[in-house]
Amino acid sequence: MKLKLDEQGHVVVQDGKPVYTHEDGKDVAFDAPSAVSKITALNAEAKGHREAKETAEARTKAFEGIEDPEKARAALATVANLDAGQLVQAGKVDEIKQAAIAATEEKFKAQVTTLAEQIKTVTAERDTTTGILYQEKIGGAFGRSKFVTDKIAVPPDMLQNTFGKAFKVEEGRVVAYGDDGNKIYSRARPGELADFDEALEALVERYPYRDNILKGSGANGGGAPNNGGKGGDKKTLPRAAFDALDPAAKADHARNGGLVTD
Structure with missing residues (x-):
């Protein structure tokens, strides 16, 4: 042109x-x-x-990853068809979770309570068994002691009330402790623990009222004359020793005509 x-x-x-x-x-x-x-x-x-193309591309970007549009439409239709009851039920998920947690806690609470009761029972049985073992081991030791038979003027149970607390049962054997809290060791067998009689003799030697409980001490022990032979076989105990006795031993002492000195 x-x-x-x-x-x-x-x-x-x-x-x-x-x-x-x-x-x-x-x-x-x-x-x-x-x-x-x-x-x-x-x-x-x-x-x-151009602008329409850009808008379409932006909208299409939101659907990236959807390979099958028909399945996507079906899923949307399923969600749209959920009725109000189903939605309310879905909202109860947290409530159900909390109820499950509470039920579990309640279940374990009962188990813990039961376990605590079992522990209490076992502890009581253990303490009872320990008491029986203590009485058998230590009470029996006082009753069988040659030192008590030969040297002590008061009954074994009275002596046990005064010195029994110094003895413990450890690993099946009787062990004595001094007033300082240390174990009493044998003088005859250095490095070894004292046996019952040796330990008891050591404790009696340190006892401030030993003259009142030893035979032949001239201090009114069992079988020893009181006031130069007056008063027969009456036993005399210092107030501290008498107060350490249990009610039965105190009654026995009084019944046998025993005396108490201050």
Whole structure:
């Protein structure tokens, strides 16, 4: 397409519009304002298409990873069809969890209570067994002691009330402790614990009222005369020794005519 010129080389104008000759030889007046308007309209249309494309791409991005649109629609339909009752039931999940936790705690609470009762029972049985063992081991030792038979003027149970607390049963054997809290060791067998008689003799030797409980001490022990033979077989105990006796031993002492000195 060429701009048409006259013989003088001037642009041919038709209705105020320049004339162009097309390749097929046809002359056409070029409407510049109309062309500009058309170009502007086309640009606006192109912009609209571009923006629509960008919007569509953004929306499509939200569905990335969905390979089967039909399955996605079916899932959405399932959710949409949930009735109010199902939604309320779903909301009770936390309530059910809390109830389960409470039930579990209650179950273990009962077990813990039962276990505590069992421990209490076993402890009581152990203490009873320990008491029986103590009485058998230590009480029996006082009753069988040659030292008590030969040297002590008071009954074994009275002597046990005074010195029994110094003896303990450890690993099946009787062990004596002094007033300092240390175990009493044998003088005859250095490095070894004293046996019952040797330990008891050591304790009696340290006892401030030993003269009142030893035979032949001249201090009113069992079988020893009191006041030069007056008063028969009456036994005399210091107040501290008498107070250490249990009620039965005190009654026995009084019944046998025993005396108490302050």
